[in-house]
Amino acid sequence: MSEIRIDDLPVREELRGKSPYGAPQLDVPVRLNTNENPYPLPDALVERIAERVREAARHLNRYPDRDAVELRTRLAGYLNDTALPDAAGHRIGAANVWAANGSNEVLQQLLQTFGGPGRTAIGFEPSYSMHALIARGTGTGWISGPRHDDFTIDVEAAEKAVAEHRPDVVFVTTPNNPTGNAVPAEAVLALYDAAQAAKPSIVVVDEAYVEFSHGASLLPLLEGRPHLVISRTMSKAFGAAGLRLGYFAAHPAVVDAVQLVRLPYHLSAVTQATALAALEHTDTLLGYVEQLKKERDRLVAELRGLGYEVTDSDANFVQFGRFEDAHAAWRRILDHGVLVRDNGVPGRLRVTAGTPAENDAFLEAVRALAKDAAPAENDVKKNEEHNA
Template identity: 60%
Template sequence: MTFPPLREELRGLEPYGAPQLDVPVCLNTNENPYGPSAACADDIANSVREAALGLNRYPDREHEELRAGLASYLTADTGPDGHTITPAQVWAANGSNEVMLQLLQAFGGPGRTAISFAPTYSMYPEYARDTHTGWVAGRRADDFGLDLGAARDLVATERPSVVFLPSPNNPTGTALAPAVIGELCALVGDSGLVVVDEAYGEFRRGGTPSALELLPAHRNLVVTRTMSKAFAAAGLRLGYLAADPAICDAIRIVRLPYHLSAVTQATAVAALRHTDELLGQVATLRAERDATVAWLRDQGFEVADSDANFCLFGRFADRHAVWQGLLDRGVLIREVGPDGWLRVSIGTPAEMTAFRTALTQVTGDLR
């Protein structure tokens, strides 16, 4: 055996990660380009200082204050009829990545299978691999929506323990209709979970409901969110979910002790006090996204309908050449998704102008 004695299925693999390059315009990781205000930063700093005075003690293992704040925030997004999401229905971890890993630690594992529908978030199969959970990816329809017939067949064949449904989807930006989510919840039944990943949920277009509305009807439904995107807190690494309390209790079995530090909890609670401010640019980013979609289509590109803060566009005979050409002009986007497509995050108006200018130059040079 060669050293180090790595698990066989991990040999030769590269760690996940988007390029981190020092360029003038970074539009590759779907961050919010508008940072917190000085007042918000001061509140966070004061809260962290207070937490620091007690760092000789372990943090609240159940992060109760944070769960209460998140529950209140989510309750406001449960639709026109509304329902109350309680702290017992909420769980948080170090990014929605850790939330999903914990879900597979509790509900996946050897002899169990997780599924999704490609193109989909590239980390899902890695969560499955790391928890020894089987992984099967079905295919999406040509418009990147979900083919319900094919989905029914895949569920019937694989009998999955976990179904991952990003909505809005990454990397396409497309959202799923509640009826589709509800049908999959019914198909899976009590034998598995349906995890709707709403990392970009706050960016969805008007009239597009959240899967949070479906929680009272489906006890096997899990809705995950993050503070990394709309909340302008990618550096915080705070993800969370809403689900039946029994699901949260199950996760408590597999979580590591004191998994959320006192500093993380203090920062997140303080950030929630500034929700209106931190989400204040969401409408601006939606409008910029819609304008970017319209402009790309006017230029003759195919663009997936987007309810997120990014656009998937193509098609290119050599997408890497386009990506490299943009990078050479100081604009970094993401080479991800189906072959022939590229994804651009929505930035400030100045950043999007730089993107449009660079793309026009690159595609002109390649013609």
């Protein structure tokens, strides 16, 4: 068979020269580069998954529940219990929730519905790179919005960008990936109001890491805002990255609209059964989240104690630097058997909070890195003193 490359195929022009999303998966003792939950599922949950999947397997000759009603009902219950605890206030039901194969499919379906050729989406970068990639894959034009030097959203400039470009979809990631900082509710409300005045537009708040946040979910903002969508995932807090289950909460009309583009029977019976089992063990799984929050805060404190610049983090990862050559620093850490993420933010790297032992190994690696850099810094300081 003759050898051909992607560029030899009649692919769409906007895909030429591009690379697929992905983080390097290297065989090293400690992998802290993909924001996974490091704790395996507890035995009781594994057994419950086996029971539910065994029951689902008896009916695999039939298509799964196309609308995943039981799962959406349980997801709504989880959101009510954790993000809308006031029984007298706003509550949501299955009609407000949609689920798909990971939050990436959720985002893709939203862009297929509200974006597409001739339409645009805006995000405030650096942020989750899949927003731009999915936009490109759906033929949606992408606009990169502004941030301050401390990686917070420049709200005034962002409002002006929304007013100028009049995007069809606005993405706000909180806590933000890869920087880790949260976006205040006031900023989201300002952008929502700007988006409605300009178009109006769909505003998607990506809360993939919200369970790790110091603050509250923005889910209460849904009330009275039919163009607002809150996206979530079970990959992080639930320790179920291998499950591939994402979901969003929004006005029922948004859920109905997305079903116009969803593939038939898109969520398998096995996926639905596994997710339902996990939702039965939320207390245990959220207990692991509390452990990871403590470990994340320990990483922040230790890194700052070593002299690194650390972005405030509300996620299960920490962005740190600054490095003159971030990739060289990434390589030096890798030489100690620890894999972190170099995702292109100038001068910075990102580390996922792991188990205490994994975090100890990482801190040992960055201590060595800081020690190696110290002589060069001292030479610079001596030269400055001499020249003075």
